[in-house]
Amino acid sequence: MCGTCGCGQEDKISITRPGKENQHDHIHSHEHEHDGSKHSHSHTHSHSHDEGHEHHHHDEHDHGDHHHHHEHEKEIVLEQDVLQKNNLLAERNRGYFEGRNIMAINLVSSPGSGKTSLLEKTITKLKEEIPFYIIEGDQQTLNDANRIMATGAPVVQINTGSGCHLDASMVNRALKELDVSEDAVLMIENVGNLVCPAMFDLGEAHRLVIISVTEGDDKPIKYPDMFRSSDICIINKTDLLPYVDFDIEKAKDYALRVNHQLKFFELSAKSGEGMDAWFTWLKESIKKQPIED
Amino acid sequence: MHELSIAMNIVEIVEENAATHEVNSVSDVEIDVGRMSGVVIDALRFALEEAVKSSVMESATICINEIPAKSKCLACSHEFEPNDIIAVCPECGHLYADIINGKELKIKKIKFLE
Numbered sequence A: 001m002c003g004t005c006g007c008g009q010e011d012k013i014s015i016t017r018p019g020k021e022n023q024h025d026h027i028h029s030h031e032h033e034h035d036g037s038k039h040s041h042s043h044t045h046s047h048s049h050d051e052g053h054e055h056h057h058h059d060e061h062d063h064g065d066h067h068h069h070h071e072h073e074k075e076i077v078l079e080q081d082v083l084q085k086n087n088l089l090a091e092r093n094r095g096y097f098e099g100r101n102i103m104a105i106n107l108v109s110s111p112g113s114g115k116t117s118l119l120e121k122t123i124t125k126l127k128e129e130i131p132f133y134i135i136e137g138d139q140q141t142l143n144d145a146n147r148i149m150a151t152g153a154p155v156v157q158i159n160t161g162s163g164c165h166l167d168a169s170m171v172n173r174a175l176k177e178l179d180v181s182e183d184a185v186l187m188i189e190n191v192g193n194l195v196c197p198a199m200f201d202l203g204e205a206h207r208l209v210i211i212s213v214t215e216g217d218d219k220p221i222k223y224p225d226m227f228r229s230s231d232i233c234i235i236n237k238t239d240l241l242p243y244v245d246f247d248i249e250k251a252k253d254y255a256l257r258v259n260h261q262l263k264f265f266e267l268s269a270k271s272g273e274g275m276d277a278w279f280t281w282l283k284e285s286i287k288k289q290p291i292e293d
Numbered sequence B: 001m002h003e004l005s006i007a008m009n010i011v012e013i014v015e016e017n018a019a020t021h022e023v024n025s026v027s028d029v030e031i032d033v034g035r036m037s038g039v040v041i042d043a044l045r046f047a048l049e050e051a052v053k054s055s056v057m058e059s060a061t062i063c064i065n066e067i068p069a070k071s072k073c074l075a076c077s078h079e080f081e082p083n084d085i086i087a088v089c090p091e092c093g094h095l096y097a098d099i100i101n102g103k104e105l106k107i108k109k110i111k112f113l114e
Helices: A031-039 A048-060 A084-099 A115-126 A143-149 A168-178 A224-229 A238-243 A248-258 A275-287 B003-020 B041-051
Strands: A014-016 A073-081 A103-109 A132-138 A155-159 A185-189 A206-212 A232-236 A263-266 B028-034 B061-067 B070-073 B097-101 B105-113
Touching: A014 A168, A073 A084, A073 B003, A084 A103, A084 A168, A084 B003, A103 A115, A115 A132, A115 A143, A115 A185, A115 A232, A115 A275, A132 A143, A132 A168, A143 A155, A155 A168, A206 A224, A224 A248, A232 A248, A248 A263, A263 A275, B003 B028, B003 B041, B003 B105, B041 B061
Parallel strands: A103 A185, A103 A206, A132 A155, A132 A185, A206 A232, A232 A263, B028 B061
Antiparallel strands: A014 A155, A073 B105, B028 B105, B070 B097
16 A cells, blocks of 8 residues: 555655666566546446445334344454554564565654764774664655665665655665675664654664754754654764754753663764764674573 | 544454454444654544545544653653653652553444344
8 A cells, every 4th residue: 555645556665776777677666557537437236225224214104114234333442552564574574684684774864964974984994893774764866775885784765655654664675685694783764754764663673863963953842753662862963062052961862751761873884083982882782692492 | 743644543443343243334433542652643643534435434433541741750650641741750749750550542432232
């Protein structure tokens, strides 16, 4: 189904390796749309008999001979998680990552907080020590994937069309395209959006929320769901602190009150200040990936 | 607008269950949405209006239960209903708490005529 407009057609998500645009099969082609609209009149009549009768006749006149078949109401208790499908697929992704000792990190933030810059700097600095693989999520364009490709790391771009978040199935498809090696770090840059991606587990080991000091220091309490579902928080663009009203302690306090388990890094991807702590954490974390029973 | 994806997931799950019981229409669908689930109930209602079209849920009565949030204080373990995202423990005034209820997002039950 289409997560973009709810039209009932297949979605228009494309997964592309930069430089291979032309060879790639777009998953679920656009043909469905045309078919659907041509045939959409077909089911108007077929169901109406069964569905309509039970209710309508009652209130108008109670003619004695009810010729209804013995229908009775049945209640099914489901207690089924609405996101169960996504969660199951996320767990499959997680199993794949564990089996290959891949540390997957889901990067979430508002647009423009510096996710791609952080990735560029991190890859450039650590690529001799850690194999990086990147999945880029954006509504449109290969711009971010092209920036990453310039660093030399393998990258796949997911374009969600009008979709506002990545989900486990998109990541699953992108993984087939990317073929991540063992003992690698997989960075999944989500669609720039501080709301919707919070609900969708991708199978990541860590969820990293980035805020930049050019945003408000009350972001954590304005968008609590994202901060609540993350375990790492990077405060970026600290080189701009002298020029803005951002109170870093206040932002951290708000974030901790939403989620007291958050781990913070304060850094500037541009100037490089504070980046060492982040690099150290990455190197340490890849070594001690949890092995679950 | 992730509520549309959520609404479509709901319709899909109900359709699967309807198919299992070989009915082509359901009369009632009851959904639990926690206050901390990240779903805006009004937006979900709006999204469902579109998502149910041409589905087994088209004429169903949809009941959405809002499940209150419950937090547990990290310091004194007192359980309380937070009245704000950054609620303070009413017992000891501690600032940090874990959410133990209110993240529900599930289809509770469906009803149909068979």
